[in-house]
Amino acid sequence: MSLSVTDLTFRYGRRQILDEVTFDVASGQFCALLGPNGSGKSTLVKAIAGVHRPASGTVTVDGTDTATLGRREHARVVGYVPQHGDAPFDLTVREAVVLGRTPHFGLAPTTQDWAMVEDAIERMGLGDLAERSMSELSGGQAQRALIARALAQDTRVLLLDEPTSALDLRYQIETLQLVRQITREQGISALIAIHDLNHAARYCDQVVVLHGGHILTDGTPQEALDAPTLRDVYEVDVEVHLREGVVEVRPRIDEHGYTLTGSQIGSLADAHVAFDPADEPVGARR
Numbered sequence: 001m002s003l004s005v006t007d008l009t010f011r012y013g014r015r016q017i018l019d020e021v022t023f024d025v026a027s028g029q030f031c032a033l034l035g036p037n038g039s040g041k042s043t044l045v046k047a048i049a050g051v052h053r054p055a056s057g058t059v060t061v062d063g064t065d066t067a068t069l070g071r072r073e074h075a076r077v078v079g080y081v082p083q084h085g086d087a088p089f090d091l092t093v094r095e096a097v098v099l100g101r102t103p104h105f106g107l108a109p110t111t112q113d114w115a116m117v118e119d120a121i122e123r124m125g126l127g128d129l130a131e132r133s134m135s136e137l138s139g140g141q142a143q144r145a146l147i148a149r150a151l152a153q154d155t156r157v158l159l160l161d162e163p164t165s166a167l168d169l170r171y172q173i174e175t176l177q178l179v180r181q182i183t184r185e186q187g188i189s190a191l192i193a194i195h196d197l198n199h200a201a202r203y204c205d206q207v208v209v210l211h212g213g214h215i216l217t218d219g220t221p222q223e224a225l226d227a228p229t230l231r232d233v234y235e236v237d238v239e240v241h242l243r244e245g246v247v248e249v250r251p252r253i254d255e256h257g258y259t260l261t262g263s264q265i266g267s268l269a270d271a272h273v274a275f276d277p278a279d280e281p282v283g284a285r286r
């Protein structure tokens, strides 16, 4: 059982953004949604989250069409961390995180609800900030609070729209590790829109590349992140290596330290770099 997106088409007015997008994220899988700026990642995540109503197509979770769910029921099934957080500024961090539990409790949170709130706060490293007002947080701290709120929501599907963009390196890594762990432990499906190809390759089980309103590739990081595809999609000359079993993408640089970009790469012939046969130590090529 899983998240299934089938033939999803979306338009802003008359402008088509998504054209019959189809892919699945199985239970226990952490999927990266990649694509250049403006390729429609946020739009797709919002359509899956129920924020946008697609022109056609379906989103099902464990076989249930999410369009048939009431608001509260939907919120028990699908959790969503938006790219630009709607941080509730007049609340403390703890109060903001307990909002994630509202689809689950009646008039007031139960002991179990509070336990899940505390767990989410701790897991996102917000223990010392729990009584702070959301308005006093840094951008990254507020982003972590919004992720904690989604974790407390305890849904079958977790959607994250560039949740690590404001986080420092430690919290980027910890957040991605945590989502991967939760995804596996709880058998949920997680989808993250993300720009960092190497983080996607390291922490995600599946990579979906969105380009021109279509899914261009969908597979394991090794299958989906190949140099010709990335050059076409991002218009940057890259090389792709396999190091210690993990795909690593690097811009290629010439002898002057420059990378070919945009129309310059149009003249490149076919793929010139495949996976390194040997898993090289980090510093070997630097």
Ligand SMILES: Nc1ncnc2c1ncn2[C@@H]1O[C@H](COP(=O)(O)OP(=O)(O)OP(=O)(O)O)[C@@H](O)[C@H]1O
Pocket (backbone or CB within 6 Å): 012, 017, 035, 036, 037, 038, 039, 040, 041, 042, 043, 044
């Ligand atoms: N509310 C809107 N009304 C009209 N067009 C929009 C709206 N939001 C986004 N778009 C357009 O839809 C296209 C896809 O935008 P979207 O935000 O989904 O891309 P994205 O892949 O998430 O980009 P980024 O990587 O920059 O966050 C873009 O061309 C954008 O200009």
